[in-house]
Amino acid sequence: MSQLFDFPGGVHPPANKQISKPGQIFELPLPEQLLIPLAQHIGAPAEPTVKAGDLVNKGQLIAKAKGSTSAHIHAPTSGTISNIDAYPIAHASGLKETCIALQADGKDTWHTAITQADPSMLDIQQIDQRIAAAGIIGMGGAGFPSSAKLATKKPIQTLIINGVECEPYITADDTLMQLESQAIIKGACLLLRLLPTAKCILVIEDNKPQAIAAMREAAEHSAIEVVVIPTKYPSGGEKQLIQNITGKQVPKGGIPADLGVLCLNVATVKAIYDAVYLGRPSIDRITTVTGNGVKQPGNYRILVGTSVDFLLSHCQADTSASQVVLGGPMMGFQLPDLQVPLIKTSNCLIVPDAQELPASNSPMACIRCGQCELACPAQLLPQQLYWLAKADAFDKIEQYNLMDCIECGACAYVCPSQIPLVQHYRYAKGKLRQQALESRQAEHAKLRFEAREQRLIDEQQAKEDRRKARAAAAAAAQAAKRSAKQDSDDPVAAAQARIAAKKQAANAPAKSKQNTVEQIAKPSHKDLKTAAAIARTKLKKAQKALTEAQASDHQDSAKLQATVQDLTTRSEAAAQALAHFESQLGVDPEAIKQAQVSWAKANAQVRKLTKSAPDETADAEQQEEYQQALMSAQQNLAKAQTHLHSLKHPTKEPSQ
Amino acid sequence: MDILIYAILSLTFMALIFGAILGYAAKRFKVEGNPIVDQINELLPQTQCGQCGHPGCRPYAEAIANQTDPINLCPPGGDTTIKALADLLDVDALPLDAEAGVDSIRKIAYIREDECIGCTKCIQACPVDAILGAAKQMHTVIVNECTGCDLCVEPCPVDCIDMLPVAVTKQSWHWQKPDHLIATDRQPKLSALGEDAA
């Protein structure tokens, strides 16, 4: 590496890294219960492949990646799935999300499918597969699924392995580099096989001499170059690191791959080594427990899903003085609840004593001193963003590139007025996202509304057209009839009318008869209903034909009359049969309908009364009157309800 | 004295000429249609809820454009919309009209399906066709399409529609605006005192 480039801004907060004794990993006893969130990564939450009561072994797949940007989740130990439900998760909001609860059996038995492999015998597809199957995500904090990152189609010239760990207090990566340097280098060599055009650079900040020495020694005969950069926060931020190493800036809205760069955290590379060499999925990690409130600070190996409370009580932490911070002091967040589980990206827990991370003094007015601008690594104008966020000027704040803010906190760190700048930005960002969503929804709703309006207009138009067409046809028929009469009987028209009438008269009884036969053979309720309805219709039609025939003084009218009479009796019979059946059944649809209507009426009455409740100023008499009215309405409603219920659910079984 | 007369005459003459030019321009370059309505409509939240007293957002936009209605009648849009409208129309932002309703969290309609009698009244009321169902069949709300306009609640004869707030998720959650005052800000207690004094 010939040249290092700097990046703008940055601050030098006190590192406080010695508290957690880097270079030593402490083991934790097996927790009894683990809560494994389904959404530990960026992207769609994984889908559970197990259900409550299932027995699982350590490393067994328990939730499957959904879509391309997602990651598998595996059982961190062996035991029984006790529940899949919403539990509070480690998030600043304190919200609940779906987690798989695993009751450990204490045996910690590995799943049988987990096998070691010699990578030199594996081809690239197999390596890819092993990485994807292990559910590895970016362990530096962002949690982007690694297999999705490695699947880039863009040519990669530089693979940067991020061992910078620029945040104060955290020493998890430092420790990992000191103790697992060989594994990291082997993992990096694997990645170079996947990215054949890339050179690999491992970057460490100069405040970790032991890690640098260990990595240099391990990398001695490999193609991996270890580069030491000066300590400056936030040099470990992906964009800042890329600028530091390549001198180039990731284009706005782009990703590092646009520059031919791919960044991975050292812990991620170690996880890739575990996955390919040992076949082990990503189920544990190193987490720093530090701060003056902890009696036994250090770097602990934790299983994914271990509760914060379990870890802290093991470290003898005193959480009474101040709120526990998950993540570093610059970008971490205060945990609203200590029962939440640690996940693949949880790199640090800080338990401060009362003086360590004081809540900021009451903020003063911004004096536009410009310190924040000097500290901003994203070259933004933090004070302008602050003014705009304070004034809710969201359109403008977007023009000032708020969305490029990486929320590193450098501006708030240097602010002499101690204004919570980052929170202002986070608020404005949230609002901007919300507004974008709402305007998308509004646009969508508008389209649907307009489509509906158009449809209603079309339907109206069509109805109108049909009505007009009918009117026109009727008028034409009338005219034709009139002219026929004037021409003293048009034989054709008369013949047609005759034929039609006859046909109907002939068909109707036949069908009605058929139905009656069926009704006897298989008297189901529905059939009876249909039969009655059909009989009614036929009767009506025949009646119509009869009146028409009579009007035209036809000779067949007498015959038709007989038919109609016959039909009438049949229809009545069908109706009776139906009524009889229904009375047997105990269900009376007419009654139900009526009951429903009366219930709705009673309900409306109650609602109306509730709405028009007299206010407190009304006198006692009015109040009482109202109360009585309301009570009687409610009684009516209750009565209607019970009536309706009794009708709908008759106790008597139909006797057939 | 002459100078005074000349000045008056020449100014009058110029006024007439420019007036004529302006009058001609107003006729000649008259903008057809009323694009301001579209602009206003763009700013409205398109819930089509009718809480402003108009059947939908566009009629309200027209009413604003004709200056028959104030800009503060839209509860779903809330203060943001009022501010945007005030900016567009260059008028003072008014507080939300309390009679039109209160600006509240986003809600979505849910039908208690076992109580639905299939009357289709809500389907007819829904301005965005977000309710699915047929006569005598159970209805349901397509959650993604519902704008939370509230219009289906009233027509339901059996009162089986609930307006439930949309649950906050990790994705939709965001940080609140820092609420603590700057030390030099007017303190609430003091301001209350000041208002009493005034």
Next chain:
Amino acid sequence: MMNSISSPHLHGGNRSQKIMLLVIAAAMPGLLTQLYWFGYGTLLNLMWAIVLGLLLEAGVLLLRQRPLGFFLTDGSVIVTALLLALALPPMAPWWLVSTATLFAVVFAKHLYGGLGNNPFNPAMAGYAICLIAFPASMTIWTSPYAYLDLADQWLWFWTEQGQLDAITQATPLDAIKHLQGNTVDEMWAANPDIVAYGDAMFWVNIAYLIGGIAMLLLKLFTWHAPVAMLASLAAMAVLFGAGEPDLYASAGNHLFLGATMLGAFFIITDPVSSATSRQGKLIFGAGIGILIYVIRTWGNYPDAVAFAVLLMNLAAPLIDQYTRPKAYGQQP
């Protein structure tokens, strides 16, 4: 929802009060040098301006219903009073200092919304109003060495009684402005007292320069505005002096006479009323340098820092608008 505090949870311990105190400390060499050459007048100005400034601030805060406990500690009034006292002539009587302070604290600062919201530099606004309203009183400067003793100065400050003629004289910038047919060199040769005055001003300016460099090293502000101002002032002097060096003050004169260094390091670096971005500060400083030269050379007033600063204060929002830096990844 619980009210959690957003990151960062660490703070650098920087406070506005600290910045104000450092500015006051950095002005001490200049103040002492000024006292050494021009007598106790500046000291009386300073005392009175501070006392009155604090009282006025308290009064306005009460009227604006703001908390009182806060203003005493923020130090911003003291900085304003200090700058006013340094800028006003040593022979300023009490009412002149009062007018300037009143205008600075009440009008220029609080009527615009108080600390952080004032578009104009308060001290310069107070100074300018006095320069316009009382030009005669604003130009009485004592000769170096010939100043009054403390008792006489005290009497003068409150009553304006005392022998003035013996101790006052035109300032070098004034003398250069009114050459009356002589060349600059002839003027220097004819007036040894003005040469002595010029020497005194030189040392005062050097003292401010030292304080300014100290603040620069402490990173209280960036180099952009002061350097741009001094460079543009010098460049103007060289450019226009090249043709007729006899009639124009030299670049050295411009840089080390009058309130140049005070302005460059203590006035235009006031963050509230200046441009924001680094590029903007360059333009802001350069504009002030050019305006100082223009007003000194062709305007009515012998010195011009106050007017130049106020004019550029007006332009600062516009400069900010057009000098927004490119955000990370936003390539041209």
